[in-house]
Amino acid sequence: MEHTTLPVTHIANVRAAATVEPGRLGHSTVLASPxxxxxxLTFEAGFTLKKHSVAKILVMQALDGCLRVTAGGQVTDLVPGALLRLDASVEHEVEAREESRLMLTLIG
Incomplete structure (x- = not known):
């Protein structure tokens, strides 16, 4: 994990430590900064992260695969190239439609 307070941080490959492990949700913090x-997060196909909320703004981006995100009364299929932002404390659920990696940016 990269902890930084430097003015510029470069991480060459956010996928490097994010391997899919059968039967569990993978979790790798790749950057922590003020x-x-x-x-x-890594998901095997069919894995569901049950409804929960986070006290920070979330920006979600699929690195690969396809993830179905249910939040704020809408369902979004998140695929590579797409971006989804949630206000702080919005309840959401994430289901992996196929083996997938999800990059979360938590702000605040």
Whole structure:
């Protein structure tokens, strides 16, 4: 994990430590800095992260695969190239439609 207060931080490959492990949700913090944390979650196909909320603004981006996110009364299929932002404390659920990696940026 990269902890930094430097003015510029470069992480060459956020996927490097994020391998899919059968039967469990993988979790790798790739950056922690004042006001922001970047985490990569790994999901095997069919895994569901049950409804929960986070006290920070969330920006979600699929690195690969397809993730179905249910939040704020809407369902979004998150695929590579797409971005989803949630206000702080919005309840959400994430289901892996296939083996997937999800990059979360937590702000605040």
């Amino acid at each position: 006001g922001v944390r970047v985490v990569v």
